[in-house]
Amino acid sequence: MSATETTGGGRTGGHWRRHRATDITARGEPFLWMLGGGLAFGVAMIVGFLVLVLWNGLAAFYPGPIALVQLTSGDTFAGEPVRSEPFEPPESEVATLSDALRAEIADNAGMAVRTLYRIGNFDLYGEDFRWVPDHAVASITYPPDYYHVERLEWGPFIGRILRVNFDGLEVAGDAVSATALHEQHGAARERWRRLRSIVKGGIGEINREIEGARLDLRRAALRHGVGAPEYAEVKRELDATLAGLEREYATLAAEAARLKALDERFTITFVDGAGSETSERLSSVVRMFPANDLGLGGKLGVYLSRWGEFVGDEPREANTEGGVLPAIFGTAAMTLLLVVFVAPFGVITALYLREYARQGRLVSIVRVSVNNLAGVPSIVYGVFGLGFFAYIVGANIDTFLFAERLPSPTFGTGGLLWASLTLALLTVPVVIVATEEALAAVPRSMREGSLACGASKWQTIRRVVLPRAMPGVLTGLILAMARGAGEVAPLMLVGVVKLAPELPIDGVFPFLHLERSFMHLGFHIYDVGFQSRNSEAGKPMVFVTTLLLIALIALMNAGAIIVRNRLKRRYAVGHF
């Protein structure tokens, strides 16, 4: 911008008018700064949030040191320091302190510092965490023989190994070699896995077959009546199958019992900082490591193994420990199904509204209504989904197709299908609006070109308009996906559960079980963080799960964006 830019007419009264230098309001810089500031503020908040989640999420699994704390009262305990904060000790406590400490607290305006320790050992003390005022601590050491032990039950144990018992061979804790312990622990875990696969896989399979046979019988009874010869036929078959299954079951149960008995003979006994002992089966120890004795490599090993368990295993301990594989799976499956439902629905609606419907008042009203639908609270969709999909549509499906299973519902309750459909309804306005805009942006000349070639309206839409509008449609789908994957409230009504017994996809026909309830990362965050017995213990889990959810959504969006950019490049306007 030059200073001689003209702001008015040329000649006034026969003289050349002096041109004013462009002043600052004309250049609009203050507004630019304001806008830029607003943008920077927004970006800073988002980045701050992401950094918070990233830092806490990534750090959550890194093993911390174990402190052995000697209190002035003479008590001892071991725990992992979590964080320190200033606090105001109550008068009664201050009164018991020495004069020097009292003076120090008084100097600090009555404030002292306390530290939160994770002491674990919930089975012994009934609490996982303990606040300790720093002035009550006599000494802190970091003994190398203290272990952080993750167990199948009761949360972590922090203490020393007192002794181990390998099938009758008893060895004191300080005498057992690390390799022997490692080996035996590995073998015990392997045994435990075998046991679990027998119970969940083999015996579960037999139970399923028995249930299937029972349902066949029930179906025959419903169809032919109990007295009919067909029924007797089915019953005879059923009895034969049952006998066979019974025998299989007996074999498996015997194998399971043998493994279990063997498992009982490998135990490990721990002792904590205060001297209390506890014995565990070796197989119930998920992971143990001497936190203070680990090099960087060892710590990284623990860190990675925890991540591995987190993304690849099932949850344990009321979801506060273990993995979230079912939740990852459920979230991904639901989001993909959501796209499968919402894409055709939204695109067809938008096509009709934009291309076929007579543009009049009615269409305007429909359009406004659709836009307003996006503002309805999502829980309302949840209620609708439960009432309409599950209780009306699902109940009817059950009466006609799964009558033999009644009164236990198949589709008549929340499940993957209904959850995806509910979210599809929730997100369809986004897709409709985006698609309509994309359709409107297809240049008229392209439609005319196609029609002039003798294409029908439908051919024009399918071959020219839709492909050209596809990037816009995909943008709508990306927005819908992001919104749908992050939605929790309606899902709590239509199919998400705290702990799903089975994944919605498995090797059993028909492989995709749309009627099953499922787990969801968003709900997992809510459940672990705010519904579990100990929210402090769930906190790292909340961050890690949030991180994972964000990563999952980012991943799915990235996929869609790559596809969209490919298409966009294809339709980019060439040079003229």
Next chain:
Amino acid sequence: MQSDTSERVRPGGAAAAAAASAPAAAYHERPGPEGSLVETRAFSLWYGATQALFDITFDIHKGLVTALIGPSGCGKSTLLRCFNRMNDLIDGVRFAGEMRLAGRGIYAAGTDVIALRKRMGMVFQKPNPFPMSLFENVVYPLRVDGVRDRRILEDAVERALRGAALWEEAKDRLQENALGLSGGQQQRLCIARAIASDPEVLLMDEPCSALDPIATARIEELIDELRGRYTIVIVTHNMQQASRVSDNTAFMYLGRLIEYGETRTIFTTPKLKQTSDYVTGRFG
């Protein structure tokens, strides 16, 4: 060239001229060897309340090149788009009068518009290739017609691209996206698309307005080659072009057909003063 420039007034034209208050148009066009193909009779058109065409009556002769000239906004594109009913797409268009293609009413009730458009190729003022490969662009009219045979499609592509003088440049990049072509190449591609399905009539709306002189010359060559096989209607602002390529020229002004006659006569000794003012550039 045979010449039949005696002044004639067509019966329909006379009736229309008598009905309207406008002065009678002058007709002295050269008839084609096979008679007329598109006949327009007392045709008027309104965009909502404003009338864009007034009482147009003239014949387009089979196998000849007919140029439409006239100042901007006089209704050339509107008239051209009436032949293949492209104006149907615009809301609020009304018309009166009659148009016939080979004796059959274009606007008659029960006309198959799609079949009609298949008989007419159209080249638009601005190139409008589809966002697909060159190949798919050219065979588009065949595809929508249901042609699947790969050999027929490939033959059609080569023939059409050669016809549009694009074959040498395009033969190695048939699978590339058409939007990557230059403007002139895109326009020739659109011409190839228009002739790919062998239409009877080729409607061209200022096909050279965005082209450089070389590409323009090529397209004029092409029109020359197509003469006789196709019936071509070309809208142009370029007087030299009209005089070079066309057999007959129609001069329009403010929605009316002023003079329609053999091109040489229109550009050398037009019957009406308005026409001579326009073609000599003395027009206000």
